Amino acid sequence: MLPGSSIGQHLVLTSFGESHGKSIGAVLDGCPAGLEIDEKEIQTMLDFRKPGQNLISTQRKEGDVVEIISGVFRGYTTGSPITMVIWNSDQKSKDYENLRTKLRPGHSDYPAMIKYNQYNDYRGGGRFSGRLTATHVMGGAIARKLLKVTLGIETNSYTTQIGKTKFEKKINKKMIENIYKNEVRCPDTNTAEKMRADIMNAKKKGDSLGGIIESVTTNVPVGLGEPIFDSLESNLSKAIFSIPSVKGIEFGSGFAGSELTGSQNNDLYSIKNGKIITTTNNSGGILGGISNGMPITMRIAFKPASSIAQKQITVDIKSKKKATLQVKGRHDPCVVPRAPPVVDSLVALTIADHALIAGKIKPVL
Template identity: 85%
Template sequence: NQHNDHRGGGRFSGRLTATHVMGGAIARKLLKVTLGIETNSFTSQIGKIKMAKQFNEKMINSIYKNEVRCPETKTAKMMRENILNARKKGDSLGGIIESVTTNVPVGLGEPIFSSLESDLSKAMFSIPSVKGVEFGSGFKGSELYGSENNDLYTVKRGKIVTKTNNSGGILGGISNGMPITMRIAFKPASSISQKQSTVDIKTKKETTLQVKGRHDPCVVPRAPPVVDSLVALTIADHALISGQIKPIL
């Protein structure tokens, strides 16, 4: 394909997400103005370095105060050093982005073919390097008893809410009014400058491959705006389908 940039482009380049962010900017504004919905994503893990505390609303303003988009300053510095060390070795690192969407109304989604979880997951997997998505307690929930994982209902300020949010804001494919919480796993970029063994498809003999060009040692810090955008686009679609946002404002 003569249109591919051999230095680091093509179908799986992160550059394709620029259009996601363009559309997402409009969707985020639409959701904020009509329903008060806000979505915030941040880096919670790079390699084996994780955030020390659980995310809360007070951390939102700290997300973009460092290069790795982690709301914890001390952890962000450690993450940055980890990325730079990987670059020196000609290697790469993966990580986890967490997404929290608040003020989501009850009733978005469908129980089977267009469940909110399914559509959000589909959107996340359109991002290059994404290899896993979980909601709420996710895989950790598989280790719990039902009595531990169930979200018990209560009334707060006249509104029915749950005491916990292990469901991640979605039950049976439909939003339940609690914040939608997601964790998105990104694999380490495969394009690294170290020599790796491969096979020549013409000769069918083993050989070595060394990738050259412009490649990030870690794509995770670039991902929060992309995740925010795709979450917003998906939720906006469901809000329009359900009639909670009118097609003509």
């Protein structure tokens, strides 16, 4: 196992596999015994993320069918490590033969080549491929179920920006129901159509687009987080930055808050139905690295997909000369529409881990 392949303290997810290897998979250790789990629940989240479903994603057609190998017996978790695997079936490794010596702009090829002395699997990005986010979803689907049945915690992530097209309305319950009813995972139908057109236009030009995902987690109890270095913000950020293409994250008012005064940015306390709340949520639900009971809100920036069809200038490491490269294969013109279930999963894994640390979730349900 490569260092860095696991995340979490009490609820530990270990990811394994490569993009064009025989399989990818996840081991989730620390899940309490007695949680009812069906492969269909995990499969539903994987289906939201999988490729080849529409014209705006890569046309690699993987079924992404999950198989639970251990840790679940008669439909319930046993308390032992839960091992899950997906067998790869639609690899076209020949598409990457021209990449053995030519470095792809925007990719991890060069640093990975140096770090692993050229023994790294370069096909489809190998260990660095976005395909590995399916392993996050496997573990995250279980964490999501654990949080919902024990604490009523729910996370909803959705697309708020593709390129320069933005969704700027305040989201409501009806909009949440629309997230997975369109290809770009935007809560607003009209904005979603514009975003799709932008992606298709970039694809026709052999180019790609980036965007922003917003994530809102509700019913989080007060007190989750272990300052200083394991604060809730610290661990959420670490988890989110494990997603390829993520280049930025902000909580609450985020960067915009730096333009405000303290009197504008402070969240004033109030009491509603006997419960202490804040009248605004510029903190994003976290103060001092600890949850304050308000919804945890995050915005996550994704760079444009690096694999594009246009010819680009690069370097041939064998000849040590400048070269041109046109990336072949099947690639997403925009990775953002496939990211919401991945963000949901990593948020759930992090919050469930902290809930276990804080004793909010008992070892046995």
